[in-house]
Amino acid sequence: MTTVFINASPKKKLGASEYLLKVQRLFVRAKKIKEKLMTKADHSRILEKLKDADSVVFSLPLYVDGIPSHVLEFMEKMELFCKEHGISLKVYAISNGGFIEGKQNKGVLDVFKNFCLRSGNEWGGGIGVGGGVMLHVMRLVLRLQIVLLLARVLYNGIFNDDWLPTKAINRFVVSVLVILFFNLGVFLFMHLLGRAITKGMAVKNKYTRIMIPSFIFIPIAATFFFVFSIIKGGIFKGWLRKK
Amino acid sequence: MRVIIHDLDKSYDELLKGKCDLTIMADGEYAPCQGCFDCWLKTPAKCKIKDKLVEVCRIVGKADEIVIVTRNFYGTYSPEIKNIIDRSIGISTTFSTYRKGQMHHVSRYGWHSLLMIVSYGEHSEEEKATFMHIAERNALNHSFKNTKNVFIASKDELLEVIA
Structure with a gap:
């Protein structure tokens, strides 16, 4: 096949x-x-x-x-x-x-x-x-969290001689589980x-x-668009007006 | 304002001009939508692609009545017509609302009166059902109060069905 x-x-x-x-x-x-x-x-x-x-x-x-x-x-x-x-x-x-x-x-x-x-x-x-x-954005967030976790492990390992920062790992595991739930x-x-x-x-x-x-998804989407409209400048160019 | 969007040639364009305020000839001489959302986020109601559809959503947005003439394409619009529709999403804003219990965008231009779709060519019953479903969805999404699907076997019947 x-x-x-x-x-x-x-x-x-x-x-x-x-x-x-x-x-x-x-x-x-x-x-x-x-x-x-x-x-x-x-x-x-x-x-x-x-x-x-x-x-x-x-x-x-x-x-x-x-x-x-x-x-x-x-x-x-x-x-x-x-x-x-x-x-x-x-x-x-x-x-x-x-x-x-x-x-x-x-x-x-x-x-x-x-x-x-x-x-x-x-x-x-x-x-x-x-x-x-949003599922796709979650994937990007997960990638960022992996990088942050590795940075935290390295930082704690080098400066505090703690190569197993339990709190950071727990937070990461919870994030992974939440993202997995969103994708069920x-x-x-x-x-x-x-x-x-x-x-x-x-x-x-x-x-x-x-x-x-x-009712949770819609405000998150609106916030996402609001932030990107500021970054891209559309909010200052008659964002919602008739053109 | 009544706007007719069609995928026919110039001879039909001339005939259709007498039936509306403005025609848009979907000749395919333009790029497809890139899904960048700049027409919402960067240059409201204006496309970043600098071709003849750069301000098409401002025309579509101001129309009270839109008539789309398209060849039947598996129960939806031809690629040339769909490209214009895809490039027109700036007629809505980024904000969302509930319509018939589902999430949809808030219109930038308010409510339009009619979305009429005239599809020509051979249609199966499944294709007719699909096209009616898509028309209803488009109307809900782009704030049209009414929809009408007209199925004709040949474009020769066109002038009879467009008053």
Whole structure:
């Protein structure tokens, strides 16, 4: 079994789609090929990889309730390519949105299913993830915490001859557990989807989210945007006004 | 103001001009959205990509009625049309609110009256259902009071369905 994993985020690196695809790959036992779809220049390279594949997994961001335009362009090419070469793949998709409700990704998964019907491919199912951006930010926070923990261990070891700062380690373990909890839904459904991909089976679409109530999520998101609007300067340029 | 966004050629553009205040021809001669959020965070309602869509959200935002004419593309917009929609997210602000129990963005321009989508070409029943779902979601997200989907087999029927 060969599976092509396509990160279809237009961002060069550090996008939520990349993170979710990395997690999904962990749950698949097959020959895994990684691909990145950003522009038209990527089309022919990716299509060639599909020739010898059994399945393909798209990971993409939700753009205005649907699929980003650069991914739609690729799908049209893929339909023609599959028909021309008699290719029929199992297609899976992971869609992530900034809103907290995973269900808001339904349109994306439905369009992929329609695409499969038209292109002669087989829809294998997908996952809609809410709060994908925040899950991704959590990953970055975890990385920062690892660096800080190592710095603390080194500092305490060198200056206080204490190479096991229990308080700092405990705080780090708690942080890891909290982040794991936020990701529980993603891990569960990616485990199920991964099993289906490994076996070449189809599953029903699943919807999940970061494990935070929306009344907490929304103020956090607003604070995030507020801070970045100050840093980037938009807040001083008629941030909320009609233009 | 009524704006028609379409993915047809210049001859149709001329015909559609008589049906609205402004047309936007989706010819694909512009870059896709990069997801940078600068149209929220850095230059409100203005895209950082300096091509012909740089201020498209200011036009879409001020329209009371938007009519989108698109070829049916697996039950959604063609890539050329979707690109314009993606580049228009500055019509909302960064702030969020609840609508029908779900999280959505607050509009920068207030409520619009109608989002009408005319899709042409062959449609399966599944594609029609998907398109109606997407129209409803777009209206909720971008503050349109009403939506209308019209499915036509050929673009020749276009002028009959757009009053």
